[in-house]
Amino acid sequence: MEHFARPQRDAHEGGAGAGRPGDSSDHIVFAQLMDKQATVIGAGIVGVCCALHLQREGYKVRLVEKGEPGMKASFGNSGSFGTASCVPFAMPGVLKKVPKMLFDSESPLKLRWGHVPRALPWFLRFIAAARPSRVEEIAAARNSLLVHTHAGYAPLIEGADARQWVRDDGLMMTFESEGTFHNAAYALDLRRRNGVHMDILDGNEARQMEPALSPKVIKVVSLPDVNRTIDPFRLCSALAMDFLRRGGEIVNAEVRGFEVGGEGPTKIVTDRGPIDVETVVLAAGVWSRPLAKQLGTSVPLEAERGYHVMFANQGFELRRALVSADRSVSIAHMHEGIRATGVAEFAPPDAAPDMRIADMVMRHARALVPALKGEPASKWMGPRPSHPDSKPVIGRSPRHKNVLFAFGHDHLGLTMAGITGKLVAELATGKPTTVDLTPFRPDRF
Template sequence: MSGLKVVVVGSGIVGLSTAAVLVQRGCSVTILDRDAVAAGASRGNAAAIAWTDVAPLASPGIWKDAIKWMMDPLGPLTVRPAYALKILPWMLRFLAASRPAQVAASTKALAALNAGALPAWDRLWRASGTHNQVRYDGCLEVFTDLRKLAATRASWAEQRRYGIEVRELSSVGIRDLEPALSDKVVGGALVPGWAQVDDPYHLCLDLADWLKTQGVHFQTACVEAVQPGADWVDLRTAQGDTVRADKAVIACGAWSKSLAAQLGDRVPLDTERGYNITVSNPGVDLLRFIMLPGHGFVLSPLSTGLRIGGAVEFGGLDLPANWKRVSAMVTRAKEIVPGLQACEGKTWMGFRPSLPDSLPVIGLASASPHICYAFGHAHHGLTQAATTGELSAQLLFGETPSIDLAPFGAQRF
């Protein structure tokens, strides 16, 4: 089946990774995107290959924290009032996904997907010559509240059941690894298997450059319609052009919902808006990725500076950004890292494409075996991109996927 003409819709990290796998299989690949390479969520993510994260966001106890967080308009989770009615159906599905049986099923599926994440990335990094952009310094989960620390031990135990190493540390042990942290830290854990890239945007640009050397064609075009034929796929753009291919991959993140609907799959995709600031001269040296679960954001040392970001805001694709959320994260970060200097920095807001059960959509479209979905990765687009690319290629080539993809199908809704 080499020589197939494949169109990938989306030039974020998932689309780029999928194109990379396909071109190595001998396909002729075109990437269509409404914007420039990695102009969306892939441009400003936290840079983590967080394959050790196997717990879905939906969980039996999340609502206790969620209600408290939503009382604070600048807290870790908020819903913009103008978007409250639109997000309500998603929230009801999220509530259903928080039942213990569903959480257990989602955890099993995430663990299977994430188990292949780092090996798939290693193959792609080496093939593309970008393997020098990854670090294996681990992740520190840091707590300033003893109750939240105690409550998190159950999730650490779950990770260990899947063979993931988690080393609990005292407050002294944490500060031995990261002396810049304040004495407000009461404890946490080191997850040594975690990996991180130097800068996610630079990785995307370098992958795109490599893909061009492999003959991949990039075209700026907004795909408005997908029409499958007997053994082809037509993609119509907003410019009035029609691109015909043997196969197609829908990997345009937050903009994938309407295309899936045209193909008979009503996917409850929405967006978790994430905010961050990247400070080129933070005044402190952090040696590894630091996660602050009780505060809803992370500290990520990049080659371009310290990225402070995270949080979840439900506000859709059209409402303006609320930059006060960045200021709130910086204020809290300074309490945990007293020497932090963040008066100036590059701010960013992006749209994480999210499903209520925390599982992406990876599978064939109902309308055609020639169209594959690869979207909805939420906080783990970078983590799961390479393995999603391999799985998508397996589906398009009619092969048995390396993991059970039933939990990820669009038809599960």
């Protein structure tokens, strides 16, 4: 468990003369690079991207994950790279909407009442984040990451030969009433001011492009620049396999704590014994909260649990991803069928799923795409890691200089994973970061 395999160096790295026999200065620099070790806690899409980017900076990297890479929140998401999703979830007027939504059985917002004492402080911060000035600031911060989605992913997807899992189809946001469209005006303007390209279509124009759309849809906002993966799990698995091919190591173990010395953690404590560490990256999704607390940093991170249903053998294809503004569900054609995703359920991350919620997602999906037939082939729940200000934590631990944090990406873990990994590698090597990380500081709360 303590063994590190040496990553293979790409032939094009290092510049002219790199690796020549007799070039002693270059050999010394390369040897110093290869002495650097990093341990990434969490092998979801964010952790895997962190590991790959660190490898590209010459680190020997170990991933520590209790289960198979990509099997938690990364497994069953909608698949969209949400590059148009700069709009935060806390918006002006949310205080009036939340109580009604909590008591509406068909609402996308769910809260297990036994979880209220823990979730209440989160919701108070969430409401505070809905002030107009905060919304503008948060949208700009989110967008500062989103504009680098391609740059963060491109070398990883190319290196893993994983382009077959990505589609450049665009996305449609649907509206079933003029009232819903009117209520979205501020959010659409916020996107436009942050550089998102949008086309407004009427319902008939939209159905010419997507014949399966319900006749109830009267307006669509087309987002042609949004792309997606047809299988988030297979994409994550392909990247994890590339990490192994490049000499990385994956340890199947549950991280329970740390042994801390004068400079920071010297070991991570797992159910399989201690592991010596140098640089530590905490990218464990919603399970990052208790581990960060052990390292002296408290964060208001909650599990915002999403559900999906999969429909197989439907006999028709959706050419684009669909997002319903009225129903808060997403629908997309995936590798193994049509997937409908939705809901934000606040509950303990490991609590048993309530599949009545998945059934609600199914009903909304059929209302938006009436051609969906039969019972779902599968149902699933996964816990999104969410902060009340709709921003991830990306940065160095305030307490320990050898610890980097990368968690809390809410609905955008898939989208932001590539650039997050790039930023973590830049922090680890002391390079200037591609993005100003001030809005994502761990100590901002």
